[in-house]
Amino acid sequence: MSGGGHAGIRGSGCYLPERILSNHDFEKIVDTSDEWITTRTGIKERRIAAPGQATSDMGTIAAQRALESAGLTPNDIDLILVATVTPDYPFPSTACLIQHKLGCREIGAFDLSAACSGFMYAISTASQFVRNGAAKNVLVVGAETLSRVTDYSDRGSAILFGDGAGAVIVSNEFAHGEIVSTEIHSDGAGFETIIVPAGGSAKPLTAEAISAREQYMKLRGREVFKFAVSRMVELVEHALARHADIELGLVVPHQVNLRIIESARDRLGITDDKLVVNIERYGNTSAASIAIAFDEARRAGRFDACAGKLVVMCAFGAGLTWGSVALRW
Numbered sequence: 629m630s631g632g633g634h635a636g637i638r639g640s641g642c643y644l645p646e647r648i649l650s651n652h653d654f655e656k657i658v659d660t661s662d663e664w665i666t667t668r669t670g671i672k673e674r675r676i677a678a679p680g681q682a683t684s685d686m687g688t689i690a691a692q693r694a695l696e697s698a699g700l701t702p703n704d705i706d707l708i709l710v711a712t713v714t715p716d717y718p719f720p721s722t723a724c725l726i727q728h729k730l731g732c733r734e735i736g737a738f739d740l741s742a743a744c745s746g747f748m749y750a751i752s753t754a755s756q757f758v759r760n761g762a763a764k765n766v767l768v769v770g771a772e773t774l775s776r777v778t779d780y781s782d783r784g785s786a787i788l789f790g791d792g793a794g795a796v797i798v799s800n801e802f803a804h805g806e807i808v809s810t811e812i813h814s815d816g817a818g819f820e821t822i823i824v825p826a827g828g829s830a831k832p833l834t835a836e837a838i839s840a841r842e843q844y845m846k847l848r849g850r851e852v853f854k855f856a857v858s859r860m861v862e863l864v865e866h867a868l869a870r871h872a873d874i875e876l877g878l879v880v881p882h883q884v885n886l887r888i889i890e891s892a893r894d895r896l897g898i899t900d901d902k903l904v905v906n907i908e909r910y911g912n913t914s915a916a917s918i919a920i921a922f923d924e925a926r927r928a929g930r931f932d933a934c935a936g937k938l939v940v941m942c943a944f945g946a947g948l949t950w951g952s953v954a955l956r957w
């Protein structure tokens with residue numbers, strides 16, 4: 629990123645559905661245990677959307693809360709970006725549904741698909757619109773209803789995922805959190821590492837595909853594990869090198885697996901007080917994960933001690949994709 633005006637985070641909000649699915653609940657669904665899930669992932673429970681509750685419903689509430697925290701109204705929004713891999717429909721976009729539910733003007737609105745890295749991709753895109761003057765306030769939503777693509781007969785993946793939504797307003801007027809750099813990457817050679825095989829143009833949703841449970845997510849967990857640790861380390865190191873003059877305040881990583889976060893933490897040589905972790909309560913919510921963690925950290929006052937310091941958000945996921953956003957608080 630270079631040139632142009634400034635962009636920063638003006639407000640944030642999140643929404644988690646009420647229903648809790650605990651590890652003990654999972655013991656009744658598949659051959660697993662609270663002990664295995666806790667020690668292998670750090671997850672204790674996750675939230676599950678109510679029947680009929682869609683990604684746009686959760687995203688709209690998160691957006692309303694972000695607007696409130698920013699002191700803005702739907703009328704102030706110039707563009708909506710929604711990062712999701714679990715849209716309400718293949719089309720129209722979830723962003724259009726949120727535009728309608730919020731009662732915004734006839735502004736641009738589109739979805740962005742980068743799986744767990746989606747929120748990084750979306751903030752990166754939003755900051756370009758704001759910095760070049762095309763928009764003053766961009767609503768960026770990360771929202772997922774992963775329970776609808778989770779195979780609850782597959783213990784290797786089902787225990788990981790939850791539903792939820794988070795949102796920020798990327799604005800040219802902000803008190804804290806200037807976006808000082810962003811970084812996004814992809815490597816499509818790894819497209820099968822995390823995939824929903826059926827339901828797209830490559831493999832339409834036929835009775836045969838459904839009987840093979842191909843409408844659900846398939847995950848090569850061990851491969852993702854190694855990829856995630858090395859990418860998290862690399863992304864944080866890059867941000868620290870780019871902003872060597874700014875002291876590290878906090879890292880807000882994708883909430884993927886506590887062991888992945890802790891391995892990266894050890895390789896980076898940072899301490900727990902520099903990390904935002906909430907995976908024990910929500911599991912992995914893909915594009916919503918950093919959005920929720922960021923909002924919770926902000927409301928808990930975790931950024932109060934970060935004045936002038938660097939806040940690095942970083943994510944990695946299906947695609948394969950990875951990316952980061954660096955803020956000067």
Ligand code: UT7
Pocket residue numbers: 659660661664665668669744783784785787788822847848849850851852853884885912914944945946
């Ligand atoms: O955001 C991107 C998407 N997220 C991810 O892809 C997550 C990244 N990967 C991971 O978090 C971890 O790889 C997992 C949590 C998915 C798996 O942990 P692991 O330590 O890599 O376990 P593993 O796959 O090597 O499996 C070890 C054993 C296997 O049994 P055997 O073959 O050793 O007898 C599995 O069958 O654990 C077994 N296992 C389970 N046992 C109890 C796998 N899932 C479960 C389970 N409960 N839920």
